[in-house]
Amino acid sequence: xxxxxxxxxxxxxxxxxxxxxxxxxxxxxxxxxxxxxxxxxxxxxxxxxxxxxxxxxxxxxxxxxxxxxxxxxxxxxxxxxxxxxxxxxxxxxxxxxxxxxxxxxxxxxxxxxxxxxxxxxxxxxxxxxxxxxxxxxxxxxxxxxxxxxxxxxxxxxxxxxxxxxxxxxxxxxxxxxxxxxxxxxxxxxxxxxxxxxxxxxxxxxxxxxxxxxxxxxxxxxxxxxxxxxxxxxxxxxxxxxxxxxxxxxxxxxxxxxxxxxxxxxxxxxxxxxxxxxxxxxxxxxxxxxxxxxxxxxxxxxxxxxxxxxxxxxxxxxxxxxxxxxxxxxxxxxxxxxxxxxxxxxxxxxxxxxxxxxxxxxxxxxxxxxxxxxxxxxxxxxxxxxxxxxxxxxxxxxxxxxxxxxxxxxxxxxxxxxxxxxxxxxxxxxxxxxxxxx
Numbered sequence: 430x431x432x433x434x435x436x437x438x439x440x441x442x443x444x445x446x447x448x449x450x451x452x453x454x455x456x457x458x459x460x461x462x463x464x465x466x467x468x469x470x471x472x473x474x475x476x477x478x479x480x481x482x483x484x485x486x487x488x489x490x491x492x493x494x495x496x497x498x499x500x501x502x503x504x505x506x507x508x509x510x511x512x513x514x515x516x517x518x519x520x521x522x523x524x525x526x527x528x529x530x531x532x533x534x535x536x537x538x539x540x541x542x543x544x545x546x547x548x549x550x551x552x553x554x555x556x557x558x559x560x561x562x563x564x565x566x567x568x569x570x571x572x573x574x575x576x577x578x579x580x581x582x583x584x585x586x587x588x589x590x591x592x593x594x595x596x597x598x599x600x601x602x603x604x605x606x607x608x609x610x611x612x613x614x615x616x617x618x619x620x621x622x623x624x625x626x627x628x629x630x631x632x633x634x635x636x637x638x639x640x641x642x643x644x645x646x647x648x649x650x651x652x653x654x655x656x657x658x659x660x661x662x663x664x665x666x667x668x669x670x671x672x673x674x675x676x677x678x679x680x681x682x683x684x685x686x687x688x689x690x691x692x693x694x695x696x697x698x699x700x701x702x703x704x705x706x707x708x709x710x711x712x713x714x715x716x717x718x719x720x721x722x723x724x725x726x727x728x729x730x731x732x733x734x735x736x737x738x739x740x741x742x743x744x745x746x747x748x749x750x751x752x753x754x755x756x757x758x759x760x761x762x763x764x765x766x767x768x769x770x771x772x773x774x775x776x777x778x779x780x781x782x783x784x785x786x787x788x789x790x791x792x793x794x795x796x797x798x799x800x801x802x803x804x805x806x807x808x809x810x811x812x813x814x815x816x817x818x819x820x821x822x823x824x825x826x827x828x829x830x831x832x833x834x835x836x837x838x839x840x841x842x843x844x845x846x847x848x849x850x851x852x853x854x855x856x857x858x859x860x861x862x863x864x865x866x
Contacts, residue, residue: 498564500612503534543607546617550589553608557582561616562608568600624812630664631711631758632671635749637820638732639676639740642765647820649729651763656725659714666715671752672724673710675745676737677770682724683709686716691724699744699771702751710752740766743773746804746833750813757812764830765820773800775826796829805833 493501508527513519536542547553553562555577560566565578568586572594576583592600603609608616634655642648662668674680679699683692683706694705704710714721742764749760768774778793796802808815815833819825 496612498610498612501537501540503537504532504613505530543611543614544617545608545614547590548617548619550587551619551621552616553587553590555580555582556584564609564612566609568594568598572600628756628758628812629667629669630662631669631753631756632662632761633711633749633753633758634670634672634761634763635745636672636674636728636763637676637740637742637765638674638680638735638737639766640736640738641821641823642763643732643735645765645820645822647763647765648732651818652725652728656722659718659721662714666713668714669711669756669758670714670717670721671711673745673749673752674728674732675741676732676735676766677739677741679741679745679748681705681710681748684712684717684720684724685709686712686720688720689723690727691720696748699741702744702748704748704751707752711756738766739770740764740768741770742766742768743800744771746773746801750804750807750811753813754811758814760808760813760815762815762817762833763820764817764825767821767823767825773798773804775829777824778826793828796832797826798829801829802832808833 493499506529508529509524512526513522554560558577558580560577560579562575563578566575567578568575569583572592573586574583575586592602595601600606600609607614634651636642636648636651638648662670671684672682674682678695678697679702681694681696681704683694696702696705712720746762753760767777775797778797784793805815807813817830817834819827819830
């Protein structure tokens with residue numbers, strides 16, 4: 430048998446040629462066929478199935494136009510435009526699913542978010558999964574029931590929300606019900622949705638006045654920034670404001686509108702914290718404006734000769750909580766010295782350079798004292814949010830202090846030079862002026 434064209438004999442002299450292997454290889458080559466040449470198309474293929482570029486001025490439809498009953502992506506945007514519709518597809522999907530939620534984003538130009546008020550009745554929701562009424566719920570049985578689009582439960586329509594269905598199965602009042610045609614609406618929350626009646630906006634400032642805070646210039650920057658923002662604080666004329674400072678003791682300030690200047694009250698017992706004037710430490714800003722401005726003007730010089738090295742931050746935090754627990758609000762903390770007295774005192778853990786780069790380094794990133802985590806839980810329980818501004822250029826133990834601001838802001842500024850002070854001013858202004866009420 431002759432060797433096929435293109436195949437060279439590889440046997441050694443004196444050996445028997447592998448006839449079966451050569452024959453099989455020849456058959457494989459003969460079975461190869463060339464299809465269409467490069468640049469040509471299979472005649473059985475329909476060219477109309479290929480995607481074509483846009484013709485003329487035709488523009489692709491965006492998701493907002495394609496799905497007008499969906500939430501606008503400015504408020505809620507998923508990481509993918511589609512999700513698996515079956516368990517088998519989901520098991521092969523292997524893509525993480527997330528969402529960017531911005532409920533307080535500015536509405537698109539020319540649009541307003543409709544406001545729906547069900548009062549005096551309650552908001553219509555599925556009784557099993559608590560999904561709010563939306564355009565994708567279907568009404569049946571002449572409008573007396575609706576099926577949840579999430580859990581498919583058939584719910585009774587409240588009598589005050591009942592409307593007949595037209596020939597197409599839609600409610601006759603659908604055009605008067607934004608919640609049935611729009612993907613983005615706002616519900617007016619009835620009384621049962623509130624833990625307590627709406628409170629006035631409260632801002633309480635807790636300021637470190639130890640020697641390191643004085644020397645860094647922190648106190649002056651904080652006082653000037655707060656004063657510049659007073660006119661823009663939300664909630665006028667109901668806004669309430671209060672101040673406390675601390676070093677080895679805690680200083681409260683009575684700012685009643687009847688006073689010409691603030692009255693300082695000092696609490697030195699760190700083991701048994703109490704509020705010296707429970708009713709006068711939070712004042713109405715519009716009524717006590719002159720007293721508040723006098724305090725802020727005098728604060729930088731009030732402690733300019735302070736040589737106290739200690740920080741009773743933990744007891745001061747408990748005192749601020751006692752002041753705010755009745756109303757809630759925003760607590761803004763300006764801290765410079767590592768807490769050293771009373772509950773919540775912290776140790777210097779980052780001074781051993783041998784720890785860094787080893788298995789023990791991760792311990793420095795864990796809270797040392799559970800006190801701050803417990804206080805954060807209490808703050809949340811009483812509707813208090815905490816912002817921590819840490820200014821020290823030395824070890825501050827942000828891992829422990831940061832638990833206070835777990836769900837709000839945490840700004841660490843090592844050493845307060847002019848640039849970092851400006852950064853703090855911008856962040857503080859944003860916090861004060863953009864807080865929703």
